[in-house]
Amino acid sequence: MAGKKLSTDPYKGVRDFYPADMAIQRYLFDIWSDTAELFGYERYDASVLEPADLYRAKTSEEIVNDQTYTFTDRGGREVTLRPEMTPSVARMVAARRRELSFPVRWYSIPNLFRYERTQRGRLREHWQLNCDLFGSSEIAADIEIVALAHQTLMNFGADPSMFEIRINDRAWLNEELAAQGLSGEQTVGMLALLDRKEKIDDFDAQAERLIGKPFVMPEAPGGDSDLGRIIAGLKALGVENVVFSPSTVRGFLYYTGTIFEIFDTDPENRRSIAGGGRYDRLVEQIGGEPMPAAGFAMGDVTLRDFLESHGLITADITAPELIVIPAEPALNIEGEKIAEPFRAAGIATAVDFSDKKLGKKLATAGEALVEYALVFGEDELGSGAFTVKGLQTGETFSGTLEALAARLMADGR
Amino acid sequence: MAGKKLSTDPYKGVRDFYPADMAIQRYLFDIWSDTAELFGYERYDASVLEPADLYRAKTSEEIVNDQTYTFTDRGGREVTLRPEMTPSVARMVAARRRELSFPVRWYSIPNLFRYERTQRGRLREHWQLNCDLFGSSEIAADIEIVALAHQTLMNFGADPSMFEIRINDRAWLNEELAAQGLSGEQTVGMLALLDRKEKIDDFDAQAERLIGKPFVMPEAPGGDSDLGRIIAGLKALGVENVVFSPSTVRGFLYYTGTIFEIFDTDPENRRSIAGGGRYDRLVEQIGGEPMPAAGFAMGDVTLRDFLESHGLITADITAPELIVIPAEPALNIEGEKIAEPFRAAGIATAVDFSDKKLGKKLATAGEALVEYALVFGEDELGSGAFTVKGLQTGETFSGTLEALAARLMADGR
Numbered sequence: 001m002a003g004k005k006l007s008t009d010p011y012k013g014v015r016d017f018y019p020a021d022m023a024i025q026r027y028l029f030d031i032w033s034d035t036a037e038l039f040g041y042e043r044y045d046a047s048v049l050e051p052a053d054l055y056r057a058k059t060s061e062e063i064v065n066d067q068t069y070t071f072t073d074r075g076g077r078e079v080t081l082r083p084e085m086t087p088s089v090a091r092m093v094a095a096r097r098r099e100l101s102f103p104v105r106w107y108s109i110p111n112l113f114r115y116e117r118t119q120r121g122r123l124r125e126h127w128q129l130n131c132d133l134f135g136s137s138e139i140a141a142d143i144e145i146v147a148l149a150h151q152t153l154m155n156f157g158a159d160p161s162m163f164e165i166r167i168n169d170r171a172w173l174n175e176e177l178a179a180q181g182l183s184g185e186q187t188v189g190m191l192a193l194l195d196r197k198e199k200i201d202d203f204d205a206q207a208e209r210l211i212g213k214p215f216v217m218p219e220a221p222g223g224d225s226d227l228g229r230i231i232a233g234l235k236a237l238g239v240e241n242v243v244f245s246p247s248t249v250r251g252f253l254y255y256t257g258t259i260f261e262i263f264d265t266d267p268e269n270r271r272s273i274a275g276g277g278r279y280d281r282l283v284e285q286i287g288g289e290p291m292p293a294a295g296f297a298m299g300d301v302t303l304r305d306f307l308e309s310h311g312l313i314t315a316d317i318t319a320p321e322l323i324v325i326p327a328e329p330a331l332n333i334e335g336e337k338i339a340e341p342f343r344a345a346g347i348a349t350a351v352d353f354s355d356k357k358l359g360k361k362l363a364t365a366g367e368a369l370v371e372y373a374l375v376f377g378e379d380e381l382g383s384g385a386f387t388v389k390g391l392q393t394g395e396t397f398s399g400t401l402e403a404l405a406a407r408l409m410a411d412g413r
Numbered sequence: 414m415a416g417k418k419l420s421t422d423p424y425k426g427v428r429d430f431y432p433a434d435m436a437i438q439r440y441l442f443d444i445w446s447d448t449a450e451l452f453g454y455e456r457y458d459a460s461v462l463e464p465a466d467l468y469r470a471k472t473s474e475e476i477v478n479d480q481t482y483t484f485t486d487r488g489g490r491e492v493t494l495r496p497e498m499t500p501s502v503a504r505m506v507a508a509r510r511r512e513l514s515f516p517v518r519w520y521s522i523p524n525l526f527r528y529e530r531t532q533r534g535r536l537r538e539h540w541q542l543n544c545d546l547f548g549s550s551e552i553a554a555d556i557e558i559v560a561l562a563h564q565t566l567m568n569f570g571a572d573p574s575m576f577e578i579r580i581n582d583r584a585w586l587n588e589e590l591a592a593q594g595l596s597g598e599q600t601v602g603m604l605a606l607l608d609r610k611e612k613i614d615d616f617d618a619q620a621e622r623l624i625g626k627p628f629v630m631p632e633a634p635g636g637d638s639d640l641g642r643i644i645a646g647l648k649a650l651g652v653e654n655v656v657f658s659p660s661t662v663r664g665f666l667y668y669t670g671t672i673f674e675i676f677d678t679d680p681e682n683r684r685s686i687a688g689g690g691r692y693d694r695l696v697e698q699i700g701g702e703p704m705p706a707a708g709f710a711m712g713d714v715t716l717r718d719f720l721e722s723h724g725l726i727t728a729d730i731t732a733p734e735l736i737v738i739p740a741e742p743a744l745n746i747e748g749e750k751i752a753e754p755f756r757a758a759g760i761a762t763a764v765d766f767s768d769k770k771l772g773k774k775l776a777t778a779g780e781a782l783v784e785y786a787l788v789f790g791e792d793e794l795g796s797g798a799f800t801v802k803g804l805q806t807g808e809t810f811s812g813t814l815e816a817l818a819a820r821l822m823a824d825g826r
Contacts, residue, residue, distance in 0.1 A: 006466055006467065006504075006698070006699045006700075007464065007466075008504050008505075008507045008508035008699060008700055009464075009508070010459060010460060010463070010504075011460060011462040011463055011464055011490070011492055012488070012490065014459075014460035014462050015459075015460065016457075016458075016459050016460075016505050016508075017457055017458040017459065018457055018505065018509070019455035019456060019457055019519065022455075022456045022457050022458055023456075025458070026456065037733075037761045038756040038759070038760075038761050038762065039752075039756065039761075039762070039763065040732075040733035040736075040761055040762055040763025040764075041763075042432035042435075042731040042732070043432060043435050043436075043439065043731070044429075044430055044431055044432050044435050045429075045430040045435055045438070046423060046427075046428075046429050046430065047423060047424060047427035047428065047429075047524075047538050048461060048524075049424040049427050049526075049537075049538065050423070050424055051420065051422075051424055053419055053420075054419065069484075069486070071482075071484040073482070073528070074528065075425070077424070077425065079424055091419075091421050091423075092421075092429050092431065094421045095421035095422070095429075096431070101777050101781070102767060103765075103766050103767055105763060106432065111460075111461075113462075115486070115487065124462075125460050125461075125462065135767070136766040136767070138742055138745055138766045139745075140742075140745030140746050140748070140749065140764070140766050141766055143746060143749065144749055144764070147749060151756075233746040233749075236746060236750065237746070237749055237750055237753070238753075285419070286419045286421060287419075287421055318455040318456070319453075319455070320450075320453035323453075329551060329553075332551055332552075332553030333553050333556060333646040333649060333650070335553070336553065336556065336557055336560060336646075336650055337649065337650055339452075340650070340651075343451040343452065343564075346451070347451075348450050348451050348452075348453055349451065349452070349453055350452065350453025350454075350518060351453075351553070351557070352516075353516050353549040353551045353553055353554055354515060354516055354548070354549070364514050368514070
């Protein structure tokens, strides 16, 4: 076998997470879960494998066939790597709708797959925070979902001037389009056109070609409409950076009411950071019984771009706190024994098994931002007195292992 | 669409994690990551999608074809849902072998897929703790890996009498078999037979049929052999429940030295909880350059069985700490506003939007083990004085929202 060299690249369009990348990923996930839990959301999960039919129920066949990983297993079952989480959570809620106490607030941090052509750095796998509230038709539910998305960004240290929440109402928009005399087919075309409005130069001309007359962009609905009350409610909660946006549509077919999307205000980074809305029919489609629902999702890749462009991410340290360095390899096992009281005190401790020279060992540990080093040989083992050196500070302290462990524990990190 | 009801079941052989299941899963993952980090291991991850060739390099074609999910993507690439993590981490280490500072200690908690026939509750997806130490040939590395697996179980509250660590040395065993005159083919057959020894009645007869003469079970290697020193080193670290086991083989082809497996001592639950060993050739097969390595894996399903059978798992509470109950739905948005100071103080707070009666709301929250309730109406909003009730204790305290948030924060959970 040796000599037959394989590629060390990951599969095309997915990422390896080395410890430094993983530390950032965990930072994102920790703020996501902390924020969702502060709003009373409980964490759930499901498998990345789902029956392909789950996506056929609410999206076009085209999406299942062309943009997802769908294959047939040996039992003849068609299975899809989930491209989004909402159908999975709707399925889970539908399965237990008789036992659950509504409203249900759930969140998850799934990885999702899309068969992208991988142009312009688009990835085939990404992670998302998904928060959903089932069983309430109250506008307070719509407000809470938007406020939770807003608070999530605030908890990363964002300032409201850094992002904008564009909000619309799919039901109201449909009525507005019907009032302008658009047929069902023209409405579908117009929604798709509105969705691309910012990316095209000749929106007005295309819209006129589609409906055979000039299109009048609907004005903001009144203050007593659902959307008007939702915007007012958000402002009452201190969410000031929310704006009515008649061209916010979102591609998903299942939205029935409020729809919103959050954009970076930095003109260099125009991708959507998060989005969501109300989808009152999806659970019914899967489970057969009506269930109002609202939710949002926020992706790791676009969030990380947002945080990086605003200087809101600092790399986390992943090195252990203490490195135990035996004076010779024959003392490696003694090194593990010395590590025990430190580990018992909650101090992340590694033993250096390498055959580097002592100076090199200390330098490597210092560069990796290890906090302390404990070098020992037969002398220290004989006397029971050890010395710990602060690699970043240069200070040293001596004592028994138990005293040193207590000292380091008190120092914290 | 309505009326066309879909199945709400997950894909065959995978699990949905409702909040109560997810709480247990997170408990397992938290102890896993805490323990690995105490030993100085850094967390990494990779995608579940890997090039199929990665598994062909070290296992038989049969395994790739019959026991994995392998499919061809639209670009003609053969892709496999990872059935184990070791090839992925070996690939990642091989890719950066020039930049990394060895020894490298890494851990991960991946989900893995196997195409099982799903008999007897066998699952197609499970999670595993994977800990690996790259770049050290020292027996201290073998010892550390076994000690880390041992400590992981101890950190779940296990007693050493509850599990047994069976250890062997693949290189030594091969020499012993060669010394008995076994051919290469007979050795492969004998390893497979040893692996099944506990499951068959007529091991001696089958062994004799295989090699044409009586098989002599090798006796424990001497105290100055690698395995003898590893067992002695483990005992010096307080790992007493380690036993030499000549029939411990493990199926993976890539092990080159130490191999171990941890079994529940409860005769009702004989499945392996964890296992691992030394695999000094795998990174070379992938990356073209030699790299000693040792590691182990522990699965969530067998661990949970072990913990449950020994009474070591208690379900975690996933409900919020405080439920804010508006006296009427028109006050729902005020409820969100009232929740803010509590959330800012780190108290998980949900607003009850349901149209149940007040008594029912309080009873439901109490059953879900919510700690506190705050019921409010126009009176409280006018006066600014609110009352929080302890749902489990019955005690009440009143004050401004800020004072109540401070009080609940001080109480902790």
